[in-house]
Amino acid sequence: MSSTLWERVRCPDCLGTLAPEAGAWRCGACAARYGGAEVPCLIGAKSSLNASEVATQDSVSDLYEGVRYNRDYSRAYHRHTLDQLVSIAAPRGEVLDDGCGPGLFMEYLRDHAHRMDRYVGIDVSSGMIAKASGRRARGAGDREVLLQADSCRLPFADASFDTVFVRGLLHHLPDPGAGMREVARVLRPGGSAVVLEPNKTIISAAPRFFARKGKHFDEDHKNFRARYIRDLVAASLRVDATHFYGYLAYPLLGYPDVASFDKLLPLGKLAPALMAIDDNLARLPAVRSLGWGVIFLATKPAS
Numbered sequence: 143m144s145s146t147l148w149e150r151v152r153c154p155d156c157l158g159t160l161a162p163e164a165g166a167w168r169c170g171a172c173a174a175r176y177g178g179a180e181v182p183c184l185i186g187a188k189s190s191l192n193a194s195e196v197a198t199q200d201s202v203s204d205l206y207e208g209v210r211y212n213r214d215y216s217r218a219y220h221r222h223t224l225d226q227l228v229s230i231a232a233p234r235g236e237v238l239d240d241g242c243g244p245g246l247f248m249e250y251l252r253d254h255a256h257r258m259d260r261y262v263g264i265d266v267s268s269g270m271i272a273k274a275s276g277r278r279a280r281g282a283g284d285r286e287v288l289l290q291a292d293s294c295r296l297p298f299a300d301a302s303f304d305t306v307f308v309r310g311l312l313h314h315l316p317d318p319g320a321g322m323r324e325v326a327r328v329l330r331p332g333g334s335a336v337v338l339e340p341n342k343t344i345i346s347a348a349p350r351f352f353a354r355k356g357k358h359f360d361e362d363h364k365n366f367r368a369r370y371i372r373d374l375v376a377a378s379l380r381v382d383a384t385h386f387y388g389y390l391a392y393p394l395l396g397y398p399d400v401a402s403f404d405k406l407l408p409l410g411k412l413a414p415a416l417m418a419i420d421d422n423l424a425r426l427p428a429v430r431s432l433g434w435g436v437i438f439l440a441t442k443p444a445s
């Protein structure tokens with residue numbers, strides 16, 4: 143991006159340009175004002191947020207911090223998944239992390255994305271953004287930017303990003319199609335989107351159904367099949383590749399906040415083998431589509 147990021151930030155309601163005004167921003171077109179203390183909040187009056195889902199995300203931000211990413215084996219597992227994501231599409235140029243959560247991907251990319259010029263993370267949850275904010279590198283300046291924003295109304299000009307990551311986001315959105323249209327809008331022609339989602343299969347459906355009774359799933363939390371997600375992505379972008387992942391390691395290692403097996407199994411010792419088994423199962427044609435997760439690589443065609 144030749145211009146600065148702040149020249150590409152827009153009013154989420156009308157995409158008008160924003161000008162600083164008394165410690166906040168004012169939209170030059172519709173006069174809406176946006177503030178925010180440590181992290182700017184660019185959620186406009188037109189956003190129709192699912193309030194209970196946002197509240198759920200605010201409350202699970204502590205659970206992620208204290209449990210999901212706090213055990214050696216689960217941290218190793220999620221790191222392995224990030225390795226896969228980055229091998230599918232090397233982040234380059236201006237990178238948007240749409241639904242950045244507590245900022246672990248920002249930390250990861252700092253060391254693993256050498257062609258990235260800038261990281262921009264957005265999340266609708268103030269709890270998640272606060273956690274992410276604590277992970278910003280000291281002195282990162284505009285190379286690591288966090289904004290509280292609605293994925294269905296991204297506060298950026300068209301064609302602002304080279305790479306957009308959409309990790310486990312779509313099933314949280316009130317309108318996943320609108321979320322994907324926004325990804326396509328802010329991507330530059332030739333830019334890539336990497337969309338990761340849980341995949342509903344005959345194996346994952348029943349355990350997920352019971353897990354959803356737990357306190358960190360909102361009742362509107364969706365559970366999509368891979369084909370449905372593919373159609374959502376393909377409606378806005380060209381789908382170039384589909385990768386399934388997560389067979390044994392995903393349910394056993396990945397989500398101790400949802401279901402913990404470390405009292406039954408020596409997961410610390412088993413983790414490397416479980417991850418290797420998963421990687422092999424992902425290559426077996428008869429089995430691969432049973433993955434608990436699916437990743438789509440999609441491109442915005444250069445017009």
Ligand SMILES: [Zn+2]
Pocket residue numbers: 153154155156157158169170171172173174
């Ligand atoms: Zn406006």
